[in-house]
Amino acid sequence: MFRIITLMNTVNKQIVSQAIPVTILPITVYSVVVFIKRGVPLSSLMNNTTIWWGISFVILGFFFFSKYSFFDKRNERNMRIVWVYLLWNAICIVRGMFVAEIYWDWKALIGNTMALMLPIAAYAATNKIIVQSLLAFYVKYALPLFLLFAVILRTDAYGFYLAPVSFLLLFLPVLSKRQKVILLGLTAVVFVADLGARSNVIKFGVPVLILAVYYARRVVTLKLLETVRLALLIIPIILFVLGVSGTFNIFDTDSYIKGDYTATGTDMQGNKVEENVMADTRTFLYKEVLGSAIENNYWLFGRTPARGNDSDSFGVWAFEVTGRYERIENEIGLANVFTWTGLIGVILYSILFFRASYFAVNKSKNIYAKMLGIYVAFRWLYAWVEDVNNFSLNYFMLMVMIGLCFSHSFRHMTDKEVVFWVRGIFDNRYIRFQNNLIKKRKNYER
Structure with missing residues (x-):
């Protein structure tokens, strides 16, 4: 009986381990389907809400089970804030079931539930191999497909599809x-394709600036x-109070700031327009x-994920659809x-960023984890400006980065070990070499 249970656990672990890497492809596609140009064949089918809800639910299920198969117990104490944040989100979701009254409330509740539960991916992300x-x-499958999606997508969506690239720039x-x-x-494609997409330009530009830490690491x-980390965490709160x-x-x-600063951007219909990049849209x-x-x-x-905020700006359009002057989601x-x-x-969300960035900067042995901690602290600052927390590749990668910040195995790698780890993303030979080193280390410990 014990052998049967052990065998079943091994099989389940293999299934989850094989499935988790694949999840990044549907997440990538789901993130940009709403930006597909009009007239593209099968665009309506690709943007079917019910189908994507089913896919999203399965993806969350894989990451939920991965918590039991691949979560490093050494991170359990540090990850308590993630558990508390998810627990509070779950409470708000249950409250939403009692708040929801009409079809649109239930639709908002289901969609927003997927987003609020996505931080579960941080548990799997504490495993550097995952x-x-x-x-x-x-890199092997989704990145080559960008050549196809670049043709059918609005240019302001390029950055959403290429979100993992902004993370890889740190290495x-x-x-x-x-x-x-x-x-x-x-x-460069993200920068040049649509300068009006200020958010993408910023999220890709900041990692390039953080690279200065690597080149000046000796000083x-x-x-x-x-100090930089704390400044990034505290400054938005001060600016909010002001x-x-x-x-x-x-x-x-x-x-x-005096003067007009414009750039060519893309409107909601996909047309090229001149936009004021300094306009106050917040x-x-x-x-x-x-x-x-x-x-x-x-x-x-909170009002629960079943409802949105009252809106005079978007309320008229929302009233025609939902019968309420509410906006379910903001930028x-x-x-x-x-x-x-x-x-x-x-408050729980802020602690999540504070703790993750603290461990990455102060409790790591390699410079890359420290740079990642600075970038995560910046993403807290940017959450006051944009960084929508929906079920998308952008938010998923943010949770992956937060998981790596908490990861004992990632933070305790040396600079040379990180080199093999990151090169293994592009070349399987480094993965095989890395696995051989792990086997030798285990044999040595025995």
Whole structure:
């Protein structure tokens, strides 16, 4: 009987291990189907909500089971905040079942549930081998498919499809010349294809700036990195207080930057238009989100993922569809966390970034983990501007990065070991060499 149970566990583990790398392909496609140009054959089928809900549910199931098969117990104490955050999200989801009244409430609840549960992927991401296999599958299969999707997608969606590239840029110095050319070429495509897509330009540009830490690693101290990390975590809170109090609004660029700065962007119909890259597109969203929470008194516990915030700007369009002057999802990631899970959810979400970046910067033996910690801290800052927390490749990769920050095995690799790990993403020979080293180490320990 014991042998049968052991065999079943082994088989289940093999199934999950084979399935997890594949999940990154449907997540990639799901992230961009809404940006497919009009008139593309089968575009309506590819954007079928019910089908994608089923796929998303299966993907979450694989990552849930991977927690029992591949989660390193050494990370259990550090990962408690992830568990608490997921638990609070689950409570808000259950509350949403009692709040939902109409079809559109239930549709919002199901869709937002998938997004709120996606942080479960952080558990699997504490296993560096799982992350390596995920990214290797992406590079081998999803990346070549970009040649096809580049033709049928709006240009402002390129960055969403190529989200893992922004992560891989942190390891640029140790890659081969060919691999560097590929990553830098794809980054250039994101920059040039649509300068109006400011978010993608920023999320791909910041890792390039963080590379300065690598090249100046002999003079950059841990104290300096910790100062930068804390600044990235604290600055948005200070700016928020200044904005709410009316002292200074960082989004009101006209008050401190003179001149017109335009770039060619893409509108909702896929047409090329001239856009003001300095335009304030966030202040009115904050006013609506905060005003709705105060007026309806859900600022502490949230309105649940079944509902959105009252909106004057988008309410007319929403009323025609749902019968309510509400917007289910905003461009600002943190605004969604606040609306769905309240101030409690925002506090737990902030601790998630604080703890992950702390371990990566202060408790790691390699420079790459420290750079990753800085980038994760930046993504907390950027959650106040955009970084929508939906079921997408962008949010998935953020959870993967947070999982790596917590990962004992990733943080305790030496710089040379990281070189083999990251090159294994592009070349199987390094994976085989890495596996041989692991076997030798285990035999030595025995």
